[in-house]
Amino acid sequence: MIDVRQLREHADETCSALARRGDVTCDSQVKELLELDQQLRQLTARRDEARAKINELSRQVGQLRRDGNVEQADVVQAESRALGDEVGRIEGEHETVSSKMHDLLLHIPNVPHPDVPAGASDDDNPVVSGPFLPNGGLDGFAAHQRVPHWEIGEALGILDNERATKIAASMFTMQRGAGATMARALCQYALDSNADEFEEIRPPSLVSTATLTSTGQLPKFADDAYAIERDDLWCIPTAEVPLTSLYGGEILDAGNLPARFMAYSPCFRREAGSAGRDTRGMLRAHEFDKVEILALATPEQAPGLLSDMVTRVELMISSLGLHHRVIEICSGDLGQSHHRSFDIEVYAPGCEQWLEVSSVSWFSDYQARRADIRYRQVDADGKPVKGTVLVHTLNGSALAVPRVWAAILETHRQADGIVAIPEVLWPYMRGLTVLGG
């Protein structure tokens, strides 16, 4: 959520920053929020005043009873009871206003970073690095690379989506043999490559409603997540969800920032809005594996971490011999919680499209406010400063398995139909260096 105090004091700036998203509802939402905020503060003041009076009167009642002055005690008691009723009424109003306000806050998006390029949709996202393609560009791929991975996978017996559909449902995938090994190798490789700075976590794959709300998936995108209603749990759509909430409700020491985590996890997505799209192969599935990297940082550390994380993903993709480009998400295409965001896309010559394999994002304090993750600052002498500050959160996929797996099949397919496994994966392949050899 955005900062109500910031909004109150700099309403115009916030509104015009939000307007860059091109979402017309923001303006009225902000106005309504400010009104509710005003009401809430008045109600709080009235309630606190009445409560202070009750506390005072109750103290008197206790004293009077101890002194044996029953008559006077009854009088004061009656006065206090009347005030108690008054407090009850105010609290009722308070509750109504504050829940309205909270609901609104959960729907108002984050303020874009000033450097986010202007644009209306994903057509306006500029390429900021690359494209890194073979000589000849998109025409530089050989004919034997222009086979879609679902055909390659089936021919080599390493992809069996038909049976995945039989035992689960459509849009589930299944790799077999060396294909399954390579899927796992990719995770292992991604974890090992980031272990220099990121602590490995193996988080729960099911989380509570509160946890899924902290990262912004709820309440707005409930249809996209798998719910286990009987136990009031949700399947995580990404390890970002448990990792962000790792320190939810806690106060960290500035000395421990940035705190960096990485996790392998399965990811579950209902893909409610995209039925019938990308149904073939590995481009879109209800369940897939991913290694996520995430950082909790001070506002000062955040920009450097953002570019570091993008660079890490680029290096990983290059080391697999894949062709990529980095695009920046423009103001009109930015996700609700995002402050600034970059996508890393890999070119898949077989299905002839750029595949989004990672999205690295900076959330400013938007998620931290929801999840209540703060830190204590230290002064020049290293002594703790009074008060607390919200952390900034950043995250991105270090490696999303299915699309990378698909791009490897297509990019490294040789003239003989066999796929060369990238050398960096060899240590994890039990001696295999090719698929289908």
Place this chain on the structure above:
RNA sequence: GGAACGGUGGCAGAGCGGCCUAAUGCACUUGUCUUGAAAACAAGAGACCUUACGGGGUCCGGGGGUUCAAAUCCCUCCCGUUCCGCCA
């Protein structure tokens, strides 16, 4: 899943309707003393909301209730420990 007992400040741990504005100990911070440190002594110290910056309010696992008044009584949910059952 069944039973019993628990959840209090950074930690440990008392309190079981009103002098709780939460004891005490440890840890912490600042003074005094000291060349410096330790020890001793003294004082202080949390979070959140609000403020006319004097204050005021909220927080004893969460929520609800009883009461003039709740850490304390009642209901409910969550979490923990131990025993039983079941399992990997």
